[in-house]
Amino acid sequence: MTTSDKKIFASIAQNGFFDIEVDPTLDLFEEIKRLKKEKNAVLLAHYYQESDIQDIADYIGDSLGLAQAAAKTDADIIVFAGVHFMAETAKILNPSKKVLLPDLRAGCSLSDSCPPEFFARFKSKYPNHIVISYINCSASIKALSDIICTSGNAKQIIDSLPKDQKIIFAPDKNLGAYINKQSGREMVLWNGACMVHEIFSIEKIAKLKQKHPNAKFIAHPECEEIILSIADFIGSTTQLLKYTQQNESKEFIVATETGILHQMQKASPDKTFIPAPPNNNCACNNCPHMKLNTLEKLYLCLLYEQPEILMEEQLRLAAKKPMDKMMELSKQFGLIA
Ligand code: 13P
Ligand code: SF4
Numbered sequence: 025m026t027t028s029d030k031k032i033f034a035s036i037a038q039n040g041f042f043d044i045e046v047d048p049t050l051d052l053f054e055e056i057k058r059l060k061k062e063k064n065a066v067l068l069a070h071y072y073q074e075s076d077i078q079d080i081a082d083y084i085g086d087s088l089g090l091a092q093a094a095a096k097t098d099a100d101i102i103v104f105a106g107v108h109f110m111a112e113t114a115k116i117l118n119p120s121k122k123v124l125l126p127d128l129r130a131g132c133s134l135s136d137s138c139p140p141e142f143f144a145r146f147k148s149k150y151p152n153h154i155v156i157s158y159i160n161c162s163a164s165i166k167a168l169s170d171i172i173c174t175s176g177n178a179k180q181i182i183d184s185l186p187k188d189q190k191i192i193f194a195p196d197k198n199l200g201a202y203i204n205k206q207s208g209r210e211m212v213l214w215n216g217a218c219m220v221h222e223i224f225s226i227e228k229i230a231k232l233k234q235k236h237p238n239a240k241f242i243a244h245p246e247c248e249e250i251i252l253s254i255a256d257f258i259g260s261t262t263q264l265l266k267y268t269q270q271n272e273s274k275e276f277i278v279a280t281e282t283g284i285l286h287q288m289q290k291a292s293p294d295k296t297f298i299p300a301p302p303n304n305n306c307a308c309n310n311c312p313h314m315k316l317n318t319l320e321k322l323y324l325c326l327l328y329e330q331p332e333i334l335m336e337e338q339l340r341l342a343a344k345k346p347m348d349k350m351m352e353l354s355k356q357f358g359l360i361a
Pocket of ligand 1: 087174175260
């Protein structure tokens with residue numbers, strides 16, 4: 025290893041991300057393709073990633089699809105173009121693989137809103153309850169849960185439980201409130217939320233709907249109740265994408281992170297997609313964590329096989345149990361193969 029490589033590894037170990045320049049003359053698309061092949065690596069990307077990363081990914085999907093892709097892959101290395109809890113989930117499901125995240129700082133405000141020590145105390149106040157946690161949480165929260173769900177299977181999982189089963193739902197209060205309303209339950213909700221989905225402006229969306237009277241307004245269930253109350257369709261990122269492909273409308277106002285618009289536009293080039301505006305001066309909503317990943321970091325990550333997700337085996341096994349339950353139920357419901 026050269027002195028310069030040693031410095032790079034030391035910096036990664038200390039900071040969790042690459043702090044070096046990439047040769048600007050490199051064709052990063054070609055380099056990433058070459059490294060993937062050479063190292064038998066698979067690149068999994070969430071729909072909220074920047075367009076270039078989506079275009080070079082081997083699999084693009086929502087949290088449920090990505091978890092399944094991570095569990096099934098026979099690659100030696102999984103490069104996760106997403107956020108920390110997603111890469112962690114891949115490691116939980118596939119411990120023999122090397123799991124890489126291009127920037128370890130790519131966290132999630134929703135996951136961060138549920139610290140395990142506070143949640144353990146909260147849980148102890150409800151002894152007869154089971155815990156259902158949204159996948160957007162840390163491995164430690166997963167380990168404190170009975171079943172994990174995603175926005176793509178939450179309702180079906182909760183509907184499959186006996187009506188009198190007492191439930192704590194964490195960490196997303198908006199998804200929890202939405203499921204409570206849909207299923208007529210009174211799950212106890214942890215008070216967490218996503219910084220991206222909480223700031224849509226109802227006034228600006230109402231104005232946009234007036235300007236585009238034929239547009240369908242579609243929203244992710246992490247949005248607040250008031251936003252969901254005016255939506256024509258509510259679903260996970262994959263479900264929103266499918267809706268735009270199948271619905272005959274030519275215009276859609278989309279209330280979720282803007283990365284998904286890339287796939288919507290690719291799938292339906294003749295349709296118009298308008299990002300729903302937030303209550304600040306921006307025209308659309310980007311997740312600052314998701315957008316920490318770049319093509320440059322992806323290239324460096326493959327080249328140096330760093331930063332890597334590591335996990336204690338005891339924690340992994342405890343977090344895997346509720347994940348396995350989710351995968352098993354999702355198969356039963358025909359949501360995954
Ligand atoms: P889905 O991909 O499951 O729709 O979740 C969206 C999200 O916020 C991921 O961070
Ligand atoms: Fe977390 Fe929200 Fe970003 Fe998804 S969009 S990673 S829930 S902060």
